Amino acid sequence: KIGKNAFANCLGLVGISMSDFVTSIGENAFKSDSALATFRAPTSLQSLGKAAFSGCEALSKVKNLDATDIAEIPNDCFGACSKLEEVILPANLVRIGDSAFAGSGIKIINLEDTKLEELGASAFNGCSLTQVTVPSTLKIVGQAAFMSSGITEVKNFAGTSVSRLEKWTFWYSSLIQIELPETLEIIDEQVFASCSELTRVGGLQSTKVTSIAGGAFSGCTKLTNVIFPQTLLTLGDGAFWGCSALTSVTFKSKLATIGANAFEGCSSLSQLTGLDNTVVASIGDGAFKDCSS
Numbered sequence: 426k427i428g429k430n431a432f433a434n435c436l437g438l439v440g441i442s443m444s445d446f447v448t449s450i451g452e453n454a455f456k457s458d459s460a461l462a463t464f465r466a467p468t469s470l471q472s473l474g475k476a477a478f479s480g481c482e483a484l485s486k487v488k489n490l491d492a493t494d495i496a497e498i499p500n501d502c503f504g505a506c507s508k509l510e511e512v513i514l515p516a517n518l519v520r521i522g523d524s525a526f527a528g529s530g531i532k533i534i535n536l537e538d539t540k541l542e543e544l545g546a547s548a549f550n551g552c553s554l555t556q557v558t559v560p561s562t563l564k565i566v567g568q569a570a571f572m573s574s575g576i577t578e579v580k581n582f583a584g585t586s587v588s589r590l591e592k593w594t595f596w597y598s599s600l601i602q603i604e605l606p607e608t609l610e611i612i613d614e615q616v617f618a619s620c621s622e623l624t625r626v627g628g629l630q631s632t633k634v635t636s637i638a639g640g641a642f643s644g645c646t647k648l649t650n651v652i653f654p655q656t657l658l659t660l661g662d663g664a665f666w667g668c669s670a671l672t673s674v675t676f677k678s679k680l681a682t683i684g685a686n687a688f689e690g691c692s693s694l695s696q697l698t699g700l701d702n703t704v705v706a707s708i709g710d711g712a713f714k715d716c717s718s
Contacts, residue, residue: 427454429474436460439483443467450477459483466490475522476501484509491515491535498525500545505529510553514539521548523567528552536560537581544570546591552576555599561585568613569593577601583628590616592638604628612637614661619644630654630675637664639684646670653677660687662709669693672718676700685709692717 429451432438438458445467452474455461461481465488473495478484484506491513500522503509511533512526523545526534529552537558544559546567551574558580568591571579576598583604592613595603600620604627612634617623623645630652639661642648645668652675653660662684665671673696674688680703688694689711695718 427451429453430456433457441465445469448472450474452476453479456480462486463488466493466495468492470495472497473499473502475499476504478502478506479504481506482508487512491538496520498522500524501527503529503531516540519543519562521545523547524550526552543567546570547572549574549576556580559585563587565589566594567591569596571598571600572596574598577622579603582606588633589613592616593618595620601625602627605632607631607633609634610656611635612641614638615640615643617642617645621646623648626651630677632656635659637661639663640666643667649673651675653680655679658682660684662686663689666690672696673698676703678702679704681706683708683712686711686714688712688716689714691715694718 427450430453433453433456435458439460447467449472454477456476457480459482462483463486470493479501485508493515495515497520501524503526504524505528507530510530518539520543524547527547527550531552531554540562543565547569550569550572553575555575556578561584563585572593583606585606586608588608589611594616596615597619601622602625609632618640624647632654633656634654635656636659640663643663643666647670648668649670650673655677659682663686665688667690669692671691672693676699694716
């Protein structure tokens, strides 16, 4: 066992050699060891503590992690490890904690080879990661999980059982396209806000989504069309604000509320299909303001 804070702030520590008898590494164990460049996990390792390697700015290689039985990468474990570009995760992994890789240099990670069920809040916030394939075991994606990241596509997302996209999940990321799972029920505030490269949201019409919250797709300036699911009841304030390339929207019969400024600034919007067949009882202020087409 390596205990809590055992080698924290050891600024001259450049490498670690561990025996295969070490089973746990404690919270903050190597935190802010700014010269630490490599870490080889012993095969005996069963758990990592929160922020165990957080702030290890020189850490570029994490070896042998896939040979361990670790089930969780805890909160902030490799946060701000700006030179860490690739990690091979163990097959038994079920959880990646909050901010686990936030601000790291991660570009390649093998989520598809794990049993991942939960991806924590801000897990890859600010990372250079461009593409991931998620396993079908995934159930929970925390808020801001891919916020401000280089992510362009999340493969196999439609094959998961995620029921809620929490706020800011992809906010200001490089997302180009996504296919949504049929199990999805809620899209929270600003989930896709400012995804200026987003051109396609596939499968939305086949989901169980009842609510698209405020600003969910605001500023998606390349999104061209949207087909809502039959289950949709509420469209929040500014949900599609500023989607200037949006040309067509297809509404379904159960929709009851369109929030203020929902489609404001959608200057290319020229086709509204099915709106007259809905049960809409409330259209908010400025809902279709500056829809000049």
